[in-house]
Amino acid sequence: MVKNKNWWKEAIVYQVYPRSFKDSNGDGIGDLKGITQKLDYIKSLGVDIIWLNPVFESPNDDNGYDISNYFDIMSDFGTMADFDELLLEIHEREMKLVLDLVVNHTSDEHHWFKEARKSRENPYYDYYLWWPAERGVPPERKSYFDEKGNAWMYNETTDSYYLHYFSRKQPDLNWENDDMREEIYTMMKFWFDKGIDGFRMDSISLISKDNTFPVIDRRKFHDIFDYYAKGPSLHRHLHEMNRKVLSLYDVMSVGEGSAVKVKDIGNFVEPARQELDMLYLFEASQIRNECKADSPESGIEYSLITLKKMFAECDKAVGEGWPTIYLGNHDQPRMVTRFGNDAPEFHALSSKMLTTFLLTMRGTPYWYAGDEIGMSNIKFDHIEDYNDIDTRNHYYGIKSTGGDTAKYLELQKQIARDNARTPFQWDASEKAGFTTGKPWLKINKNHLSLNVESEEKDKNSILSYFKKMVLFRKAHKCLIYGDFRLVDTKNERVFGYTRISENEKYLIALNFSKLPATFYADIYLNNAEVQLFNYETAPDVKGKEIGLRPYEAAIWKI
Incomplete structure (x- = not known):
């Protein structure tokens, strides 16, 4: 606890x-x-x-x-x-x-960086991270947002490269300053x-x-x-x-x-x-x-x-x-x-x-x-529908090298950030x-x-x-502060666990699968009280064995 x-x-x-x-x-x-x-x-x-x-x-x-x-x-x-x-x-x-x-x-449009890129002598120059051109090619650093992977951008006025882990318009700050x-x-x-x-x-x-x-x-x-x-x-x-x-x-x-x-x-x-x-x-x-x-x-x-x-x-x-x-x-x-x-x-x-x-x-x-x-x-379906710099930069990077853009777009239907950003x-x-x-x-x-x-x-x-x-979580502090322990850990379909405090104990069984599942509790549930479930009827319980329908969730008070 x-x-x-x-x-x-x-x-x-x-x-x-x-x-x-x-x-x-x-x-x-x-x-x-x-x-x-x-x-x-x-x-x-x-x-x-x-x-x-x-x-x-x-x-x-x-x-x-x-x-x-x-x-x-x-x-x-x-x-x-x-x-x-x-x-x-x-x-x-x-x-x-x-x-x-x-x-x-x-941003590269922040006052600090506008000043920094003017001169190596500018006091704001050291607010950012630079590699002087006279030292040769900068060491390998990749950008999260650049398909070509280069996290360095050349600044002609100072004859040096600034570091950007993300977009080239997002220069990294020098936290040693x-x-x-x-x-x-x-x-x-x-x-x-x-x-x-x-x-x-x-x-x-x-x-x-x-x-x-x-x-x-x-x-x-x-x-x-x-x-x-x-x-x-x-x-x-x-x-x-x-x-x-x-x-x-x-x-x-x-x-x-x-x-x-x-x-x-x-x-x-x-x-x-x-x-x-x-x-x-x-x-x-x-x-x-x-x-x-x-x-x-x-x-x-x-x-x-x-x-x-x-x-x-x-x-x-x-x-x-x-x-x-x-x-x-x-x-x-x-x-x-x-x-x-x-x-x-x-x-x-x-x-x-x-x-x-x-x-x-x-x-x-x-x-x-x-x-x-x-x-x-x-x-x-189309790259033009995306706004996210991450998706767009990687798409055009793949396109520039003759890669499979159709495969990339199909993947983005599942993982692209803009999926979560629609109105x-x-x-x-x-x-x-x-x-x-x-x-x-x-x-x-x-x-x-x-x-x-x-x-x-x-x-x-x-x-x-x-x-x-x-409301249920807030009414039972055990679900906030109680100890967490996995149950039936090798179950390939069910995520099950207990939440235990001094005065309360709950068992939670969650079927993450589209198929029916059987979950084995570590205690008999015949007298356990079902608190919440997401089907119209509660799950089937026989001793320590629980039958769960696809994506079924249930909470028992022990």
């Missing part, structure tokens, strides 16, 4: 992608006023914290993750007055607001003094670089991206950030653990280290994409056994720290498409099953807006109640049947089930 209780451990985080949530002025782009208009809906879900993707001033090369001014709001989203109103309204509804902190890099770090801390305090309640820290594991830029030992780092999270000063920087900023406020911090391995989570979140409160990884999506099915008979396209093992290892790896739980966000496709089944006969069942999973696991759940109504991948589906009208103008990204046609308006009227809808699960 957890000894130290915190508000962010008991909370449910609701992630809003501002561009896609609600457009208030008809320009086809979601905005801050639109979010304010829908706060009563968010409150009705029972969630506690709203996390906004970046709303800062930006030329929008990477949908706001290329910030040109940390102290102002992107005009697409409104004004600082609109932000202040949103923050006030969130707090009046007794919810909290978390913003995205993007400090691995800035004391003045730069102090400016970052000043900026963070500005937003905390405004009253925000925390930061989600983008790519925070990548901020430290070895500025001598040694040749990477490829025997140790077969994947060069693994090297990026091993910066020599990473934990020193995070500890300093905690000491100088985070510890001064009653706020939460969660880092995006790009390239971090499960075994290393504790180095970020153990309370004694005084760095971050939480960290989330990409292991679940990697298992979904890369780990083959446990057997042809599992009815699952990936290895559920590996997924279960990963979550169990994460739970242990945090030590005295605190885990995070999520299956979808703005960088991942829709969870029902990837981990459930968006075919009509299984869509609602599998979505409810995944809801049960996320809200009964130990850790703070991170919920992506739209998953509560079962939004699914849009599966674009929120409020109703069955032509533009889904999102806008009166032309939406910035196409709206999924299934909004005609899959939308908030229709689901709020249906007591058996995905949305109604989500609200019921939220």
Whole structure:
């Protein structure tokens, strides 16, 4: 059992992608006023914290993750007055607001970089990472967003190359520069003094670089991206950030653990280290994409056994720290498409099953807006439909080398980030109640049947089930703080576990397969009380044996 209780451990985080949530002025782009208009809906879900993707001033090369001014709001989203109103309204509804902190890099249109690229003598030059041309070809560094893989970009004025782990319009900051770090801390305090309640820290594991830029030992780092999270000063920087900023406020911090391995989570979140409160990884999506099915008979396209093992290892790896739980966000496709089944006969069942999973696991759940109504991948057929720089750059890179672009587009129907960025589906009208103008990204046609308006009227809808699960989690602290233990670990179709506290014990059984399954509990369930289930009738129980229908979920109180 957890000894130290915190508000962010008991909370449910609701992630809003501002561009896609609600457009208030008809320009086809979601905005801050639109979010304010829908706060009563968010409150009705029972969630506690709203996390906004970046709303800062930006030329929008990477949908706001290329910030040109940390102290102002992107005009697409409104004004600082609109932000202040949103923050006030969130707090009046007794919810909290978390913003995205993007400090691995800035936009190349940020004041710092405009100055830096003028001269090597400019004081801002050292705010970024450079390789002088006289030293020859820069050492190998790859870009996440460049199919050709080069993370260096030549700047003629300074006759040097700047480093960009992401887009060439996102130059990486030099965290070894004391003045730069102090400016970052000043900026963070500005937003905390405004009253925000925390930061989600983008790519925070990548901020430290070895500025001598040694040749990477490829025997140790077969994947060069693994090297990026091993910066020599990473934990020193995070500890300093905690000491100088985070510890001064009653706020939460969660880092995006790009390239971090499960075994290393504790180095970020153990309370004694005084760095971050939480960290989330990409292991679940990697298992979904890369780990083959446990057997042809599992009815699952990936290895559920590996997924279960990963979550169990994460739970242990945090030590005295605190885990995070999520299956979808703005960088991942829709969870029902990837981990459930968006075919009509299984869509609602599998979505409810995944809801049960996320809200009964130990850790703070991170919920992506739209998953509560079962939004699914849009599966674009043409590259022109995509907005995402990652998808587009890789497509044109493949095309330039004569590669198979049709195969690539077919894969993107499953994994592209824009699948999660389509406009929120409020109703069955032509533009889904999102806008009166032309939406910035196409709206999924299934909004005609899959939308908030229709689901709020249906007591058996995905949305109604989500609200019921939220209330159940909050009513039983065992599901928040109780110990987590896997049950029937080698089961290829069922994810089963117990949650145990001093006074309560629950058994959760989740069939992740499109096929029926048998689950073996470690206790007799004849007298156990079924609390929640996603079919019209409860599962069949015989002693320790449970029969589960496709995508069936159930919770027993022991």
